[in-house]
Amino acid sequence: MxxxxxxxxxxxxxxxxxxxxxxxxxxxxxxxxxxxxxxxxxxxxxxxxxxxxxxxxxPAPASGASPGWAWPVSPRPAVERRFEAPAKRWLPGHRGVDLHAPPGTPVRAPQAGVVSFSGMVVDREVLTVDHGEGHLSSFEPVTAVVHRGERVARGQVVATVADPGHGPGGSAVHWGVREDGEYVNPVQFVADLRPSVLLPLPGGG
Missing domain, CATH: 1.20.5 (Single alpha-helices involved in coiled-coils or other helix-helix interfaces)
Incomplete structure (x- = not known):
């Protein structure tokens, strides 16, 4: 058993x-x-x-714009005052950016286009370049070296910063960009404003 x-x-x-x-x-x-x-x-x-x-x-860094825009002041300038979109079109805001540029600094066309305006507005000279596709760049206060109707190339000197310049210290040039009639942040045409995203490294490092 x-x-x-x-x-x-x-x-x-x-x-x-x-x-x-x-x-x-x-x-x-x-x-x-x-x-x-x-x-x-x-x-x-x-x-x-x-x-x-x-x-x-x-939005893409340069929504609807032709590629290859460049800073209008060289080397890349400091932004003394950023773009501040108004809550409503008629309310206060800062419809452009103030780039550090002492009087006499060359101002270059950020993109090819045609000079659509050059003249005095109140007490300062303003220059506007039509880049096509609904995009216009305006600079103030400047002394233009081009004339209305003149075609300009990207990077071509179109003016110099007037004396005194823009801003409290008089050492800046105001750059505004209109897109289909609306003011937009000019920096989006020359820099990627999208947020950075950190990725994990392969292997968990």
């Missing part, structure tokens, strides 16, 4: 040649799962970066 052992019957551990049981298999499975998780996180991060403009509705 065969006697059965008392208590529940426990299966023998699955051991390999070294007798270490299933620990080697568990470790390998865990490493594989961790690698898969890291890869998934990296892929998700890349998709977020690619889809971010669509998810938040962020």
């Amino acid at each position: 065969t006697l059965l052992p008392a208590g529940p019957v426990r299966p023998a551990p699955c051991t390999g040649p070294s007798g270490s049981g299933t620990s080697a298999h568990v470790t390998a499975a865990g490493s594989a799962a961790q690698g898969t998780t890291r890869s998934a996180v990296w892929v998700c991060g890349a998709l977020v970066l690619l889809l971010w403009p669509l998810l938040v509705g962020w």
